[in-house]
Amino acid sequence: MKRFENKVAIVTGGARGIGAAIAHRFGSEGAKVVVFDLDADAGMKRLEMLTSEGVEGIYVHGDVARELDVSRCVKTAVETFGRVDILVNNAGIGFSGKPLFEQKLEEWERVISVNLTGPYLFSKHAAKVMAGLGGGVIINIASTRALQSEPNTEPYSASKGGLLALTHSLAASLAKHRIRVVAVSPGWVDTSRWQIPPREPALTRLDHEQHLAGRVGKPEDIAALVAFLASDEASWITGVNFVVDGGMTVKMLYLDDAVVADAIVTLTGDSGFAELLRLALTADSGVRMKVKEIMGSLLKS
Numbered sequence: 001m002k003r004f005e006n007k008v009a010i011v012t013g014g015a016r017g018i019g020a021a022i023a024h025r026f027g028s029e030g031a032k033v034v035v036f037d038l039d040a041d042a043g044m045k046r047l048e049m050l051t052s053e054g055v056e057g058i059y060v061h062g063d064v065a066r067e068l069d070v071s072r073c074v075k076t077a078v079e080t081f082g083r084v085d086i087l088v089n090n091a092g093i094g095f096s097g098k099p100l101f102e103q104k105l106e107e108w109e110r111v112i113s114v115n116l117t118g119p120y121l122f123s124k125h126a127a128k129v130m131a132g133l134g135g136g137v138i139i140n141i142a143s144t145r146a147l148q149s150e151p152n153t154e155p156y157s158a159s160k161g162g163l164l165a166l167t168h169s170l171a172a173s174l175a176k177h178r179i180r181v182v183a184v185s186p187g188w189v190d191t192s193r194w195q196i197p198p199r200e201p202a203l204t205r206l207d208h209e210q211h212l213a214g215r216v217g218k219p220e221d222i223a224a225l226v227a228f229l230a231s232d233e234a235s236w237i238t239g240v241n242f243v244v245d246g247g248m249t250v251k252m253l254y255l256d257d258a259v260v261a262d263a264i265v266t267l268t269g270d271s272g273f274a275e276l277l278r279l280a281l282t283a284d285s286g287v288r289m290k291v292k293e294i295m296g297s298l299l300k301s
């Protein structure tokens with residue numbers, strides 16, 4: 001007996017990327033899968049791929065930020081398969097990192113609409129069905145950017161921070177209907193192989209080795225946790241957030257000599273060069289000036 005046999009899972013943004021890996025994971029474990037996505041071409045292609053693997057599923061076109069599209073998707077799922085047991089609010093859009101003073105209200109509103117209002121609407125409509133069936137699970141795909149930031153990412157970080165708050169708020173409201181609500185916050189996940197058409201990842205050694213786990217994440221890493229959280233084995237877990245990031249958010253990032261030396265070894269593979277540079281950087285100012293002169297003339301030649 002497969003883990004999700006007789007269960008129906010809706011995955012928003014399930015046509016490509018992390019959502020596609022989640023849809024395949026549920027399908028491979030026996031669930032009937034509803035792929036909801038704004039990109040009709042990718043949605044149809046994803047459905048073909050799922051069907052070719054023997055997964056029973058449908059594709060529903062729509063925008064998570066439009067309530068009519070959301071209610072139509074939940075209605076179609078019930079009409080087609082008779083139930084909804086699992087909802088994964090995965091559809092999301094990024095933000096280009098435009099400086100704060102140049103950001104437009106429309107840009108803020110679109111990111112908040114897709115990344116936060118969408119999960120709110122989908123949860124409301126799907127939970128109504130789940131409540132009538134005696135329970136269910138909602139999993140919100142947030143981001144480590146809900147917890148830490150680079151400059152100029154306000155709309156995205158705020159949308160994902162809001163999603164964590166929405167998660168515990170929904171968990172409290174829906175507990176009486178035996179609906180669990182959990183958030184998963186991925187770190188850096190390379191989705192190349194789950195795009196349509198699939199691409200080869202273009203990652204460097206430094207990209208991988210800066211993670212405590214020694215590599216950038218894959219959509220399958222997220223799908224594995226989502227499947228566990230949706231299963232009965234996770235029946236005591238609700239309202240909380242799980243960070244899956246290869247250790248990036250717990251890593252101290254003070255730039256001391258050892259970190260610089262490690263980065264040089266990673267970049268050049270040359271530990272002798274790293275040691276020389278460390279000695280030069282920590283030497284007295286006369287020696288440092290001399291090293292700078294030599295480096296300057298080396299770079300010119």
Ligand code: NAD
Nearest residue numbers: 013016017018037038039063064090091092143186188189
């Ligand atoms: P992706 O761009 O590869 O895929 C997103 C999918 O969502 C696409 O199929 C797209 O068409 C669909 N989509 C976008 N807007 C939509 C809308 N309004 N309505 C319906 N469908 C819509 O993205 P991804 O990298 O796989 O990210 C998936 C989720 O994971 C997002 O919520 C993202 O914020 C989050 N996340 C990703 C990473 C990462 O490194 N990839 C890290 C942290 C969090």
